[in-house]
Each structure stands twice: as C-alpha cells, then as structure tokens.
Amino acid sequence: MQGLFSRTFFATLTNNREVVIQFRTEKLDLDVFKVAKGALGQVIPDAVALPDDELEAEGVWAYSLERLPGKMWLHGVAGKGAEGRVAVNKSLGRVLSKGWLGNDSGGAVSTTVRPHLEAILASPLAEVVAYRHVLRGFLDKLDEISKLPLWVSHYDLNDVNVLIDESCQVTGLIDWELSKPKPFAVGLGRIHTLAGEYTGGEFWVPDEFEVAERAFWEELFAGMSEKTRGMLEANIGLVQDAVILGTLLDVFFWEDGKVGCGEVSMKALPKFLTYRIPQVRGDEPPYRE
Structure with a gap:
C-alpha cells in the first residue's frame, strides 16, 4: 500500500x-x-x-x-447497518474521553490554532471570502478558547484511520502524521462525518445520525474525569465554539504553508455551521434548518 x-x-x-x-x-x-x-x-x-x-x-x-488488531472502520462495519455506526461512535467517544493533556491550551492556540486561522484569513482563495466575518469572530475568541483543556487531537479522523473489531469497538487509531494537541473539541470538527458521511458529492445525514452523534458525546463526557467534565459543562458555550472552529479549520485545511478546501466539504459548510452539540441544543435537532 x-x-x-x-x-x-x-x-x-x-x-x-x-x-x-x-x-x-x-x-x-x-x-x-x-x-x-x-x-x-x-x-x-x-x-x-x-x-x-x-x-x-x-x-x-x-x-x-x-500493527494493531482490527479492520478499517470503512470495511469492518460492512453489513452491520445503523447499529454499527452507532456502536463505533459510542466506542470512539469512550476512547477519546481519555485525551486530556493539560488544564489549558494556550500554547497550542499560539503555535497551531492561531497560525492556521490567520493563514485562512490571509488566503486569496475565493471560497474564504464568504466566511471571513465568521473566521475573524473566532480569531477574537481564541483567548477564551485557550482556557479549554489541552486534548489529544487526530488530524485526519475518518473511517480509514479508525480500526474496529467484529463488535464495532475501536481497536486502533492510526496515521497520526500532522496531528497536534489542540483545545478540547477543536479536534472534533469531524463529528459531522463520524455520525454522517459524504456520498455522491453531498453530505448525507443517515436516519441514525443523531443516535450515533449523541452516543459519541455522551461517552466522551462520561469517560473523562469529574473535574474536567465539570469545567467543560460550566463553559459549554466555549466547547460549542471549539467544535465549529474545528470544523472551519478542517474544511479550510493548511498544509505545506498553503490553504486549501474541497468542493464537497465547502458545499456542506453552511449546514455544518448550524450544528450544535447535544449539551447545548437539548432535544432539538443537530442542525438548524
């Protein structure tokens, strides 16, 4: 390969x-x-x-x-339907709940998040123009976001880099190249395509999306320390901001000093920006219409 x-x-x-x-x-x-x-x-x-x-x-x-045990999520979930997607998301949330690295993430914001955001804002890409006001708003919020705990973050969290067993439990996370720790939830901008997926050039929300997505967040919060969970729940608005910031950084990726974006993710971005985590939206749908 x-x-x-x-x-x-x-x-x-x-x-x-x-x-x-x-x-x-x-x-x-x-x-x-x-x-x-x-x-x-x-x-x-x-x-x-x-x-x-x-x-x-x-x-x-x-x-x-x-070499870790298991199959790529992409292949291992074949034939397991909605239950498989829900089980993987639940297991993945449990795994990532142990990602605490420190009580604040100021260093990561200074060395990783802020330079990426500034690079997007300075980019000549036409696709950036419509989102400059949103991006600038997050630039102003970085000092607050840096108060979130430092967390293990995978640069390319997808169904190829997650390995699972026959019960759809996560057995491995591979391909950590380009990954760097980030403020909690900034590395979770892929929640859209963990519980949903791109198919046929569109972002697809399957029937089980919300069950899978809620399972992910529930396990993520349940598995961390009580102290950390309490801090995050007291600052849940910052967590929400961090997820959307992570989504923007994922869509407008920055590699080898250049900012880029994909056609399919750009098409989905307006919907992604309406997303709210379960702890914020309560019983309402994940995406606003």
Whole structure:
C-alpha cells in the first residue's frame, strides 16, 4: 500500500510479532505517537525509527510501527447497518474521553490554532471570502478558547484511520502524521462525518445520525474525569465554539504553508455551521434548518 509520502509493508518478525514498515520521504514526528499513546493507551501504535545512513542520504526515512488488531472502520462495519455506526461512535467517544493533556491550551492556540486561522484569513482563495466575518469572530475568541483543556487531537479522523473489531469497538487509531494537541473539541470538527458521511458529492445525514452523534458525546463526557467534565459543562458555550472552529479549520485545511478546501466539504459548510452539540441544543435537532 502506498500513501502520499510513504510506502508501507506489513511484516511478521521471527517472534511472530506483526509490524508495519514504512519508508517515507519526510521524517515522521514520533513524539506525536508518544503523546497520543500516553493518553489513549493501547489503541495507539508504538512507532520507532529504523536508522539507515544510506537511505537517509537518499532522502528516505524508515520506521517500524506496531500493527494493531482490527479492520478499517470503512470495511469492518460492512453489513452491520445503523447499529454499527452507532456502536463505533459510542466506542470512539469512550476512547477519546481519555485525551486530556493539560488544564489549558494556550500554547497550542499560539503555535497551531492561531497560525492556521490567520493563514485562512490571509488566503486569496475565493471560497474564504464568504466566511471571513465568521473566521475573524473566532480569531477574537481564541483567548477564551485557550482556557479549554489541552486534548489529544487526530488530524485526519475518518473511517480509514479508525480500526474496529467484529463488535464495532475501536481497536486502533492510526496515521497520526500532522496531528497536534489542540483545545478540547477543536479536534472534533469531524463529528459531522463520524455520525454522517459524504456520498455522491453531498453530505448525507443517515436516519441514525443523531443516535450515533449523541452516543459519541455522551461517552466522551462520561469517560473523562469529574473535574474536567465539570469545567467543560460550566463553559459549554466555549466547547460549542471549539467544535465549529474545528470544523472551519478542517474544511479550510493548511498544509505545506498553503490553504486549501474541497468542493464537497465547502458545499456542506453552511449546514455544518448550524450544528450544535447535544449539551447545548437539548432535544432539538443537530442542525438548524
């Protein structure tokens, strides 16, 4: 299997341990894996460098990663219908509930969130124009958002990078490249496509969307410490803001110093911006009409 920056092979060692060997054209930040594993535990693969002077002289770096059990969510949920989607979301919320890294996230806002937001605002992309007022509003809120706890955040949380077992329980989160800790919920802008999905060039809200989405948030809040949960519930408006900010940062991605966006996600963005988490909306629907 070949990725954007790597070629990947699966290998079985003489002790029958299965590993993933990657040859990459860019160095892998192993600290990201260590931080995530320290918080989330065994669902994060161990990752180590395999130094090789000859390869590195050619601009190639080798790594060995633990091969985790389970199938990609994309394949593992096949045939399990609505119940499968709900079960995965519930399990994923439980896993991510352990993502606390610190009581505030000022450092992450300064080094990651603010530069990304400023890059979007400075971008010449025509798609940005209609959302500049919204983006500027979030720029003004960053000092408040930085008071949220620092949390493990996956850059590309999707049905390929989540591994599940036959019971639709999460067994692994893979591909942590480009991931950095963020304020709580800023890394959860993908909630739309965890409980729903893109299909046929459109964002689709399946019948089980709200059941799955509520299960995710319920498990997320239930699994964290009582102290952290109390702090977040007392500042639930900030959590709501963080989710929408995360959605904007996801839609207007920033890679290699350039801001980009996808046609399908741009089409869905007006709907995404009406989203409210269950703790804010109560019994009302997730999206405003």
